[in-house]
Amino acid sequence: MIVLNATLVAVTYMVLLERKVIAWAQSRLGPMRVGPYGILQPVADAVKLMIKEDITPVRADPWVFTAAPIISMVPALIVYAVIPFGPEVRLFGRQVTLYITDINVGLLYIVSVASVGVYGIILAGYASNSKYPLLASLRASAQLISYEVAVTLTLVSVIMMAGSLSMVSIVRAQQSTHLWYAFVQPVAFLIFFIGGLAETNRAPFDLPEAEQELTGGFHTEYSGMRFALFFLAEYANMIVVSSVATTLFLGGWLRPFPNVAFLGFLDVVPAWTWFLIKSFVFLYIFIWVRATLPRYRYDQLMRLGWKVLIPLAIANLVVTGIVKVLMV
Amino acid sequence: MAQAIAFYFIAACILGFAVLVISTKDTVHSVLFLVLDFLFVAALYVLLGAQFVAAIQVLVYAGGIVVLYLFVVMLVNLKRPPEAHQDPRRRTMLGFLLAAAVLVELGAIAVYGYGQPAPIVAPAAAMPVTGNTEQVGWLLYTSYLIPFEIASMLLLVAMIGAIVLAKREL
Numbered sequence: 001m002i003v004l005n006a007t008l009v010a011v012t013y014m015v016l017l018e019r020k021v022i023a024w025a026q027s028r029l030g031p032m033r034v035g036p037y038g039i040l041q042p043v044a045d046a047v048k049l050m051i052k053e054d055i056t057p058v059r060a061d062p063w064v065f066t067a068a069p070i071i072s073m074v075p076a077l078i079v080y081a082v083i084p085f086g087p088e089v090r091l092f093g094r095q096v097t098l099y100i101t102d103i104n105v106g107l108l109y110i111v112s113v114a115s116v117g118v119y120g121i122i123l124a125g126y127a128s129n130s131k132y133p134l135l136a137s138l139r140a141s142a143q144l145i146s147y148e149v150a151v152t153l154t155l156v157s158v159i160m161m162a163g164s165l166s167m168v169s170i171v172r173a174q175q176s177t178h179l180w181y182a183f184v185q186p187v188a189f190l191i192f193f194i195g196g197l198a199e200t201n202r203a204p205f206d207l208p209e210a211e212q213e214l215t216g217g218f219h220t221e222y223s224g225m226r227f228a229l230f231f232l233a234e235y236a237n238m239i240v241v242s243s244v245a246t247t248l249f250l251g252g253w254l255r256p257f258p259n260v261a262f263l264g265f266l267d268v269v270p271a272w273t274w275f276l277i278k279s280f281v282f283l284y285i286f287i288w289v290r291a292t293l294p295r296y297r298y299d300q301l302m303r304l305g306w307k308v309l310i311p312l313a314i315a316n317l318v319v320t321g322i323v324k325v326l327m328v
Numbered sequence: 329m330a331q332a333i334a335f336y337f338i339a340a341c342i343l344g345f346a347v348l349v350i351s352t353k354d355t356v357h358s359v360l361f362l363v364l365d366f367l368f369v370a371a372l373y374v375l376l377g378a379q380f381v382a383a384i385q386v387l388v389y390a391g392g393i394v395v396l397y398l399f400v401v402m403l404v405n406l407k408r409p410p411e412a413h414q415d416p417r418r419r420t421m422l423g424f425l426l427a428a429a430v431l432v433e434l435g436a437i438a439v440y441g442y443g444q445p446a447p448i449v450a451p452a453a454a455m456p457v458t459g460n461t462e463q464v465g466w467l468l469y470t471s472y473l474i475p476f477e478i479a480s481m482l483l484l485v486a487m488i489g490a491i492v493l494a495k496r497e498l
């Protein structure tokens with residue numbers, strides 16, 4: 001429950017952060033009116049979206065049209081069940097774990113739940129019964145399926161390093177190897193990052209939302225709170241990707257140089273703070289990339305996915321396997 | 329007790345959605361019920377303690393294969409009403425015959441199964457690894473190595489076949 005609420009608040013503030021950072025990148029001020037420096041803007045946005053009229057197009061498929069935003073939101077939220085924000089801590093004299101559950105197939109769970117999230121987009125485009133959303137949703141789902149392959153292959157190389165699918169064990173394995181996996185697996189890290197941008201439909205891979213070609217994307221026909229759900233799902237997915245990247249490649253809740261004794265004073269800072277800082281850096285890079293890079297063309301996007309990233313990920317996997325066998 | 333209730337609930341949902349898959353008029357709705365069906369099958373695996381198989385079920389079937397189904401359904405326009413069957417009575421007869429055959433088979437298996445004592449399950453203690461995923465991997469690479477390799481050969485052949493069919497000139 002706490003995680004859920006924290007996520008939703010984080011998501012709304014991500015929107016504000018994005019608007020602010022992009023404004024700064026373009027020498028503007030961004031939202032300034034609501035609250036000092038616009039920090040109450042998310043509240044105003046939320047109220048506006050909730051009281052807006054909720055329109056269902058006449059030609060739309062009403063059931064699927066209603067279900068689509070829910071289908072895209074739910075997977076984005078239930079993934080948080082296996083993300084470890086920190087190790088066990090003592091809180092008011094009780095032992096509390098900073099993750100909801102540590103299942104044996106944690107990483108696989110994330111991948112499979114994320115793959116269900118595609119339905120939200122496809123169905124939104126289909127149910128709107130209108131040509132631009134349909135084109136956008138076909139684009140989005142083709143993109144998601146293509147990049148999912150590369151991302152999953154990089155995850156396999158991380159699993160081979162850690163020898164476990166459990167998120168908590170992967171973090172502990174990084175502690176015992178004295179190195180974050182970002183340094184052991186730089187190629188996998190890079191592919192995961194690019195794939196993460198593509199899977200969350202972010203610039204420079206935001207083809208499904210290309211305004212010039214598609215008027216707005218698969219959610220063109222949506223309004224009010226249902227539109228807001230798609231928006232929330234996109235940002236919640238960004239947070240998921242950064243949390244997973246932090247856990248797998250940047251040592252999760254571990255402080256920098258976890259085994260160097262003279263940096264022990266850093267342990268004063270609670271472990272979850274490190275997790276939040278690392279995830280935040282990721283989110284900032286997401287926004288930064290959007291403000292900096294132009295959009296890809298669609299054939300370039302597909303070529304990058306299938307002809308560069310997937311072979312690279314497979315090669316990385318093979319090399320990881322060989323090195324692992326040779327070192328044992 | 330709770331497990332029995334969960335089992336019957338999940339089983340009822342699986343059967344219910346399976347009926348809806350074949351009875352709805354709209355093809356996209358039918359595909360969606362298929363997804364729900366797969367998700368409940370995954371829930372059944374979790375109930376049996378096979379989390380690994382459940383995750384794979386969701387990943388491969390619900391997340392992968394049905395997305396492709398949906399693509400195909402959306403690309404070939406199925407909005408027009410289905411054409412009438414040329415000889416509906418003959419097909420109905422064939423359907424009933426097949427259904428009866430399956431029913432007899434299932435009945436025979438059930439009767440035979442009740443007569444026999446339950447087969448002795450290999451003790452899990454024989455495996456040197458613990459954990460769901462590890463055990464599945466261990467079994468695949470020891471007891472079931474040959475079937476596993478044959479299955480992967482089959483998939484490889486299917487993949488090559490698809491490429492050859494799709495690309496006339498190589």
